[in-house]
Amino acid sequence: MTTYFLDQGNRILLPHSELQVRSEGTGGRVRISVERTDRSETWAARVHQGHIVVSDIESPSTVTAFPSDGAAVFRDGTAVTLFLEVDGGASNADSLRVEVVQQDVSGLYRAELARLRPAGNQIEVSVRLPDELGPLARAACSAAHELLGSEQAPRISATDVSLAIDTTASMMPRISDGSIAVLTELVTGVAEAASCDLRSVDILGPTTLPVDVHPIGELAERIEAMLRDMGTGIGLTTLDLLPHNQHHVVLVITDTPPLDRGAGRGLRHLVLTHGTPAPRATGYTPIDPGDLRNLPDADSHEPVLRTVVRGLLAALTTEDKEMER
Helix, strand or coil, X not given: CEEEEECCCCEEEEECCCEEEEEEEECCCEEEEEEECCCCCEEEEEHHHCCEEECCCCCCEEEEEEECCCCCXXXXXXXXXXXXXXXXXXXXXXXXXXXXXXXXXXXXXXXXXXXXXXXXXXXXEECCCCCCCCHHHHHHHHHHHHHHCCCCCCCCCCCEEEEEEEXXXXXXXXXXXXXXXXXXXXXXXXXXXXXXXXXEEEEECCCEEEEXXXXXXXXXXXXXXXXXXXXXXXXXXXXXXXXXCCCEEEEEEECCCCCCHHHXXXXXXXXXXXXXXXXXXXXXXXXXXXXXXXXXXXXXXCHHHHHHHXXXXXXXXXXXXXXXC
């Protein structure tokens, strides 16, 4: 058997044939699964029962690990090594094995180990590099993992997330007090925990101004600098806010809840306002800017942080009824 080692940030091509998936864990019991990236279907098995056999990778999928010892998140010191094996095919009598270099999964409720994608008559196996989150984003990510591992976890249906920032004149206080930068940090941490890709970031004014998403650890600082330079004005471009597919959610940071339900499925408003705004429509999450100002030094167990993170998790759904729960 020929063995290849695959580390984070790398990829490899395997013959497109029956795939056997197994893992070895240290520090805690682990359950692995192979899921379609759009979360429409899952194959799962406990590690100690052997391996998962996937007959055909017909759509992008992920190999993920979950704690299986009753804990909400993986215990400290838990690490997982993933093994993928395929028959070498007609032109190669040897079977092939890919060993994904051991990953530390401590504190996670769900750990992505590898991505699988059909590529003609081959399967592309890749391991993404973890995002370099800032301290507050890491705290939000940790809090989100704990919440997602609980029995009352919100149902996450989004796989892609976009962030849009309102810059009409009424938003000047929120730009000045740093609320937008703090909320951006929280969104990046929550998206990481929910395994959602942050697809794009736009500043909305008379025109749409895109912001580079990466490096994601510096995203909040870039946004804050751009907002200081451009200021606020009149007019709001909303033409580009429609989600691109049924698993795409657009989060709009604003200070005014939507007037009606016309915004559409997959469009969510994060409303920065003191107190709770009068309900005007579904699809919005009220967030007190005063709470955000106290968060930069928070840890993952801070009650205010957990409350804000819970609201952000609830927004990562394409169904209005999920937000109303």
